[in-house]
């Protein structure tokens with residue numbers, strides 16, 4: 001063989017060696033879908049939707065476009081029925097989601113932990129739950145229920161609003177018609193406070209507030225401003241911090257398993273980073289020395305009432321039977337651990 005044919009043979013040989021590698025890569029590309037659908041209740045005008053979009057952008061950038069996620073706000077993949085979101089992720093109708101613990105509580109009873117009135121109390125208390133042993137346990141439960149949990153986010157402390165008058169005590173809630181969210185614990189809580197609750201989706205809540213079919217609702221202040229609830233007659237806001245709903249970033253199990261280990265690492269790390277950023281956005285203007293969100297809401301012509309710990313006591317007392325009833329449903333052991341974690345928190 002002369003020198004030229006030797007070189008040719010060598011080139012053919014290395015092409016043959018490279019071939020299986022090319023085939024493997026092509027096979028991966030075939031398993032990957034053109035688009036992965038990410039479900040949220042609200043869009044990018046809200047911290048929640050912003051967090052989902054940060055995740056999507058990080059993944060696209062870090063996988064060089066191999067994984068192309070797209071945001072579907074308004075839980076549009078299931079026609080706005082947010083309490084069906086968890087089942088839809090498990091079944092693969094939804095590929096990925098950033099979902100509220102409240103909306104998944106009908107399928108995972110332990111998630112009602114976060115809806116126990118006056119358990120978490122403040123951001124430090126909430127962190128003590130999500131960032132410690134209790135949070136790990138909850139994510140294991142979510143995983144057992146059939147999806148892949150990746151990171152925590154936060155919707156926020158849910159404050160009570162209405163169109164009628166200032167709320168300073170449970171007596172002020174008597175007979176008021178409230179829209180409440182997905183899990184039955186909210187019906188119990190508002191009934192215990194003497195109010196008249198109706199469970200409905202977020203999509204239905206806004207027209208119901210606009211028409212006066214319901215007079216009040218409860219949601220974090222960032223939802224209040226981004227959804228312009230002052231234009232839906234919500235003129236009174238009481239800051240009572242009675243519950244906060246964390247968000248959980250998750251993936252459908254089959255979608256997750258179809259990705260390479262390296263890509264799964266990228267998606268998980270991006271979810272953790274997006275979750276951290278999202279929590280900071282959700283707390284902006286609502287923590288430490290920066291309470292500017294309150295001023296922002298007041299500037300809309302809304303009367304904001306801030307309850308002290310003493311002011312919260314009557315609400316806490318009235319909802320105690322609800323707390324006890326739901327402790328049994330959630331699991332006494334988990335609730336005890338949660339109470340201990342909150343009690344041991346270091347106040348920021």
Ligand code: X2X
Nearest residue numbers: 041100102181201202219
């Ligand atoms: O429906 C609500 O109130 C909302 C947007 O906060 C949730 O999805 C839990």
